Amino acid sequence: MVAERVKGLKYAIRDVVLPAKKLEAKGHEIIKLNIGDPDQYDFDTPQHIKQAACDAIMGGKNYYGDSQGDAPILGSIRAWDKRVNGSEADDYCITQGASEGVEFSFSALVEPGAEALVPGPNYPQYMSVPRLCDGVPVEYACAEGDGWQPDVDDVRKKISGKTRVMVVINPNNPTGAVYSKKMLQSLIDVAGEHSLPLVSDEIYNLMTFQESVSLSSLVKDTPVITLNGISKNYLSPGWRIGSMAFRNCPEIFEACLALGRNRLCVNEPCAWGFKAALDGPQAHIEETKKKLIERRDFVVKRFGEMGVHCVEPKAAFYAFPRIDTGDDKQWVLDLLHQEHVLVVHGSGFGEYGKGHFRLVFLPPIEVLSEALDRIERFVKNK
Numbered sequence: 543m544v545a546e547r548v549k550g551l552k553y554a555i556r557d558v559v560l561p562a563k564k565l566e567a568k569g570h571e572i573i574k575l576n577i578g579d580p581d582q583y584d585f586d587t588p589q590h591i592k593q594a595a596c597d598a599i600m601g602g603k604n605y606y607g608d609s610q611g612d613a614p615i616l617g618s619i620r621a622w623d624k625r626v627n628g629s630e631a632d633d634y635c636i637t638q639g640a641s642e643g644v645e646f647s648f649s650a651l652v653e654p655g656a657e658a659l660v661p662g663p664n665y666p667q668y669m670s671v672p673r674l675c676d677g678v679p680v681e682y683a684c685a686e687g688d689g690w691q692p693d694v695d696d697v698r699k700k701i702s703g704k705t706r707v708m709v710v711i712n713p714n715n716p717t718g719a720v721y722s723k724k725m726l727q728s729l730i731d732v733a734g735e736h737s738l739p740l741v742s743d744e745i746y747n748l749m750t751f752q753e754s755v756s757l758s759s760l761v762k763d764t765p766v767i768t769l770n771g772i773s774k775n776y777l778s779p780g781w782r783i784g785s786m787a788f789r790n791c792p793e794i795f796e797a798c799l800a801l802g803r804n805r806l807c808v809n810e811p812c813a814w815g816f817k818a819a820l821d822g823p824q825a826h827i828e829e830t831k832k833k834l835i836e837r838r839d840f841v842v843k844r845f846g847e848m849g850v851h852c853v854e855p856k857a858a859f860y861a862f863p864r865i866d867t868g869d870d871k872q873w874v875l876d877l878l879h880q881e882h883v884l885v886v887h888g889s890g891f892g893e894y895g896k897g898h899f900r901l902v903f904l905p906p907i908e909v910l911s912e913a914l915d916r917i918e919r920f921v922k923n924k
Contacts (some may be wrong), residue, residue: 547674553666554890561875562884573913574884575902578715578859580777580830583904587778588826594818595781598811607810609802611636611785615817619785622820623768627747627756631768631787633795636816638808640745640784643769644671647707647741647786650797652677656706661692662894663862665715665743669892680705681892686864689853690719694728701736708738710757713746716891716900717862718838718855723755730757730764739765739791745784748775748827750857751835758789765791767798772812774858776819777826781812834859837903841910848918861901862888865921873924874899881916 555576562572574582581587610616616634624630637643644667652658654676660668662681672679683696697708710729712721721729733740742757747770758768771784788795838854841861845852852863867873871887878884888898903910 547676551670555666555886558874558884558886562878570882572882572884575913576884576886578902579779580904581779584906585777585830590822591776591778591815591819595811595815598814603810603814605810607807607813609807610799615813618817618820623787627759629756629759631758631789633788635786635798635802636808636813637784637786639773639782640769640771641667643784643786646798646801647767648672648675649801650794651707651739655704657702657704659700659705659708661709661711663716663891665711666890668709681894683894686853690714690717691721691725692729694732697732705738707741708733709741711743713750713754713857715858716860718858718860720750720752720754720856726755726757726760730761734764739794742766742768744768744770746774746858749831751831752856758787761789763790767794772816772819781815783808783812783816837907837910840907841903844914848921850921859902859904861903862898864898867897870897870899877920881920883913883916
């Protein structure tokens with residue numbers, strides 16, 4: 543018998559791949575704009591990071607690492623956090639991607655029946671993992687008309703006696719929003735009023751097109767867990783190496799360490815590659831952002847020309863256009879079958895994502911141009 547908490551488990555970003563595979567099996571070529579993986583397009587892990595992992599393998603670092611992370615690597619994470627974010631947490635640990643940090647956070651905080659306050663729209667894992675902990679995800683609204691900034695009044699309304707944690711995703715996936723310092727302070731204030739720990743997902747913090755602030759740098763006494771990793775900023779999504787920074791929450795840190803010991807350790811050679819990423823040359827970041835801004839501008843302009851409303855993304859590599867439909871998933875499937883372009887339905891990112899779709903603007907302009915030609919044809923014929 544399958545456990546009830548697993549039944550109906552969804553991950554929209556990869557679930558839509560299944561019908562695409564069936565079309566590919568019939569010989570159709572699909573333009574895939576569903577997964578935020580830079581290395582599937584014309585980006586690659588910087589050479590010095592790859593070399594560090596190879597050196598670790600050839601140098602004998604093929605053993606079980608420390609469950610928290612080896613001391614030199616933790617030291618690099620701490621130094622990077624202070625240098626880049628202006629923050630210095632009490633404790634740090636290494637995870638198997640930021641995704642494991644999400645799992646650790648909710649496992650440590652969410653008991654059966656407890657509620658986790660998450661932004662809407664949101665990354666799908668923030669809806670599924672609380673349920674796997676027999677908890678309840680509760681979405682608070684982010685306002686499209688305000689550049690997808692959180693609605694602080696709605697945040698307050700959604701807090702109940704069962705709320706155990708508040709999640710902030712900044713920069714945001716799927717909307718590409720970047721929250722202002724004032725907005726982050728408002729969220730910290732609300733969390734403090736209700737004694738709620740904050741989980742701040744900052745996996746795209748260096749992939750921003752405007753000034754951004756780390757939530758942890760603003761807190762005084764509020765407990766905060768900050769999630770980051772090598773996947774996006776350092777173009778290494780397949781390495782599955784992330785980090786958790788703990789501030790003002792020693793009990794949560796100890797609980798997450800216990801979870802870490804139960805899974806033994808992360809990939810040790812890749813963890814040393816992570817150290818090289820944090821310590822080494824950073825030139826690829828500006829080069830990556832330059833390409834992304836050009837592609838972002840192209841995509842937003844094209845949507846405007848075809849009459850599709852799209853808030854301009856301020857970070858990451860996602861556009862989240864609005865579509866006039868009551869069933870965005872069917873709209874996405876129809877686009878796939880008729881024009882062979884794969885995107886993700888907005889409802890896959892929660893209740894507040896309905897009536898939208900997420901498109902990845904990582905490919906070169908010529909690929910995006912062809913995809914948008916097909917989307918425009920589809921929209922006009924719909």
